[in-house]
Amino acid sequence: MSGAGPADTVQAGAPVDGMPPGPRHDLDRLRSDFARDGHVVVPQVLADDFARALRACLLDRTRWALVTRIDGRHRDFDAAAIAQMEAAALRPLQALVFEETRRGMQYLYERFPVHDVDYDPGPLPPALDRFRALLGGGPLRDLVRAVTGVDDIDFGDAQATRYRAGHFLTRHDDDHPGKQRRLAYVLGLSPGWRADDGGQLQFLDADDRVTHALVPGFNTLALFRVPRPHLVTAVSPFVESARLSITGWWRAS
Numbered sequence: 001m002s003g004a005g006p007a008d009t010v011q012a013g014a015p016v017d018g019m020p021p022g023p024r025h026d027l028d029r030l031r032s033d034f035a036r037d038g039h040v041v042v043p044q045v046l047a048d049d050f051a052r053a054l055r056a057c058l059l060d061r062t063r064w065a066l067v068t069r070i071d072g073r074h075r076d077f078d079a080a081a082i083a084q085m086e087a088a089a090l091r092p093l094q095a096l097v098f099e100e101t102r103r104g105m106q107y108l109y110e111r112f113p114v115h116d117v118d119y120d121p122g123p124l125p126p127a128l129d130r131f132r133a134l135l136g137g138g139p140l141r142d143l144v145r146a147v148t149g150v151d152d153i154d155f156g157d158a159q160a161t162r163y164r165a166g167h168f169l170t171r172h173d174d175d176h177p178g179k180q181r182r183l184a185y186v187l188g189l190s191p192g193w194r195a196d197d198g199g200q201l202q203f204l205d206a207d208d209r210v211t212h213a214l215v216p217g218f219n220t221l222a223l224f225r226v227p228r229p230h231l232v233t234a235v236s237p238f239v240e241s242a243r244l245s246i247t248g249w250w251r252a253s
Contacts, residue, residue, distance in 0.1 A: 017130065017133070017138055017139055017140070018046050018047050018050035018130055018131070018134065019045075019046060019047060019139045019140065019143075020044055020045075020046070020047050020048075021047075024143070026043075027146060027147065030042060031146070031147055031148075031149070034147055034148050034149070037212070038225045038228060039203060039212065039222065039223065039224035039225070039228070040147060040148075040222075040223050040224075041214060041217070041220050041221070041222050041223075042143070042147060042220065042221040042222075042223065043219070043220055044219055044220075045140075045143070045187070045219060045220065046187075048219065050127065050130070050131075051189065051218065051219035053126075053127035054127050054131060054187075054189060054246065055189040055191075055218075055244060056127070057124075057125045057127050057128050057160075058160050058162065058189060058244045059244075060125075061112065061160070062080065063080070063112065064079040064080070064110040064111065064112055064162055065077065065078070065079060065110065065111055065112060066078070066079040066082050066108070066109075066110050067107065067108075067111055068097050068100070068106065068107060068108045069100045069105070069106050069107065070096045070097070070100060071096075071100070072100070072103075077093075079110045079162075101170060104170075105171065105172050106168075106169075106170050107169040107170065108166070108167050108168055108169075109161055109162065109163045109164075109167040109168070109169065109232075110162040110163075110164070111160060111161050111162070112159065112160050113158075113159050113160075114128055114132055114157075114158035114159055114160055114246060114248075115132040115157050115158045115248070116157045116158075116159075117155070117157065131158070132158065135155055135156035135157065135158055135248075136155050136156075137154075141153065141155075141156070141250070144183065144185075144221075144223060144250055147223065148183060148223060148225075150183055150225075150250070152252045153182050153183060153250040153251065153252060154251065154252055154253040155250075155251060155253075156185070156248055156249065156250045156251065157248045157249055157251065158246050158247070158248040159246070159247060159248060160244075160245075160246050161243075161244070161245050161246070161247050162242045162243070162244055163232065163242060163243035164235060164239075164242050164243075165235050165236065165237050165238070165239050165240075166234060166235060166237060167199075167235050167243075168231075168232060168233065168234040168235070169231055169232035170231050171204060171208070171229055171230070171231045172229070172230070172231070173226070173227035173228055173229050173230070174226045174227060174228065174230075174249065175226060175227035179249070179251060180251045180252040180253070181226040181249040181251050182249075182250055182251060182252055183223050183224065183225060183249065183250040184223070184224050184225075184226050184228070184230075184247070184248070184249050184250075185221060185222060185223050185224075185247065185248060185249070185250060186201060186214075186245050186247045187220070187221050187245055187246040187247070188216050188217040188218055188219070188220040188221075188245050189218060189219075189244040189245055189246065190216040190217065190218055190241075190242075190243050190244050190245065191217075191218035192218075193215060193216040193217065193218075193243065194215070195215045196236060197235065197236050197239045197243075198233050198235040198236040198239065199216050199232060199233060199234075199235045199239075199243035200213045200214060200215055200232070200233045201213070201216075201222060201230060201231075201232055202214075202230060202231050202232075202233060203224070203228065203229070203230050204229040204230060204231070205229075206229075208229075216243050216245065223250075226249065
């Protein structure tokens, strides 16, 4: 696929809303990759200073929720309080988490909401508020439409995520009746992350075989169709930093 689209023109000139200046010269390749694979990684999706500001917001954040499933129900815990608990005190919770994993879909990571039409997270730091505005329309949405050809996306929702050592997300496909999810996305905010560190986004076929794996990056936007079976592998136990990202879905109204 070739020819000019919205993203070829909207980014010309000075940075707009945190987007890089100038037109993208890799749109044809990105479109072709997405059309062939159903997923793509857009590099340098934001202006570098904006991406660094977003990462700084996540690093400075002190209130995170540790989320998981217990007895088939979503549960939220105060991540800071959990981090202060002794290993022996954590074992009953870990046992419940692992039992749920053996039963089916499970997750264990830290999060806080950035934007959701069904929930107002309240005031956010300026950089996160700026990103939230991009999810409502403008050059970022235009770029996503141009890359994927999915023209009916209207807005995006978002959560900030922090995966520490041992955190994971098992196989699922993001399908949610009534939410009109067209595309899932992961904005990577983890510079210097290695394949050995885990936390990889893996795509699966109908036989649960891994067809592609993405190592976390920085200022990269992974996009993929919904529904699509995928998972996030466990972050390795020796990792001292955290896998940081903003994730969510581009949705139709």
